[in-house]
Amino acid sequence: MITELSATMISSYKRCYRRFYLEYIEDLKPVAGSEALTVGSSYHENLENILKGQEFNHDGLAGKMAEAFQKYVDYKSWQAAPEQDFKIRLSRGVYLKGRLDAVTQDGFPVEHKTTGSMGIEKYIDHLAYDDQISLYMLVTGKERAIYTVIQKPTIRLKKDETEEEYLERVSQWYNEEPERKILTLNVVRTKNELEEKRQEIIELAKEMRHRRLFYRNPNACMITSCPYASICLNYEPDIQLTGFYKKERTEIEPCKF
Ligand code: SF4
Structure with a gap:
């Protein structure tokens, strides 16, 4: 099986x-996807184009978020290839599959995240326990991964404001203290932690089957x-x-x- x-x-x-x-x-x-999911997936599509050196869709919130990414993230130094599919064998009959947002020229996985109500500080605390990033390190055989986290705009459209004016305000919002709204983090795991995670996934697979x-x-x-x-x-x-x-x-x- x-x-x-x-x-x-x-x-x-x-x-x-x-x-x-x-x-x-x-x-x-x-x-129907929620609005939050739609913004998130459009943002990811935009980042894929940015990493490929192609034009992206500047429209809407996802466009403004991608503009902030392009301005404040040093993505060019990664020389990353976006959207890499993977499938690796963890043990007999147990495989890990999925898609990495990008892989740097040196083979490190890159993952892009958006955060809403949770807030960026809480999100960073959570990374210590994050399963996904450990799995991506297992897949690439690396003990480090690059995580970008962007806070979704917390400002809302005002009653007397046009959509265009609002989006202009969103751009300004990212320009004020961008270091608090869009971060690039190096997440590390030890060899032991990754081996423990590998064993955990194998156990989970057995449990699911039964x-x-x-x-x-x-x-x-x-x-x-x-x-x-x-x-x-x-x-x-x-x-x-x-x-x-x-x-x-x-x-x-x-x-x-
Ligand atoms: S019990 Fe589980 S499936 Fe049901 S609403 Fe809660 S989280 Fe969803």
């Missing part, structure tokens, strides 16, 4: 077994909202759902139970 895991699958599983079941076993995806009961973790959705909340209590596989679509499985199924 082959189990292919990604960083988001592991995060979903650790957060709530029920959510993992809906997302990765039933393969359900919410139809799990029969995907119970809820109500504490998880008390902290952050869950996109599966509307079907969490009354999901029935044979009933057509509104607001969700069934993902097509490609290649090897990520988990078989």
Whole structure:
């Protein structure tokens, strides 16, 4: 049996077994992305173009965030190749797969993050425990990764303001104390920490294969909202759902139970 895991699958599983079941076993995806997700993915697309030395979309919040990135992040020194797919074997039948935001010329993984309500300081504290970055170090065989973190604008459109005026204000906002709003961090892990993480993922894969009961973790959705909340209590596989679509499985199924 082959189990292919990604960083988001592991995060979903650790957060709530029920959510993992809906997302990765039933393969359900919410139809409409939240505004936060849309801004985040447009920002990532812009950064991909910046790293390729191509023009990017300057429109909207994602455009202003990308302009701030271009101005305040020393990305040229990385000579990074953006969007690198990977799949590595961790042990017999257990694979780690996914996509790195970029890899520097020296082989270090680069990950771009946006943060909203959490605030940038809290986000930095959280990096010490961040699974995703450890996984990316495992994939590249490095003990260091580059993380860029940008705070989403905390200023809002005023009643008597046009969209254009607001976006101009957003640019100004990034220009004031940019060191507090967009950061480049070097995150390190020791060899032992990475080996521990490798063992943890292998254990998790075994646990997932044998799990029969995907119970809820109500504490998880008390902290952050869950996109599966509307079907969490009354999901029935044979009933057509509104607001969700069934993902097509490609290649090897990520988990078989
Ligand atoms: S609503 Fe809460 S309990 Fe239900 S799937 Fe989401 S996180 Fe889990």
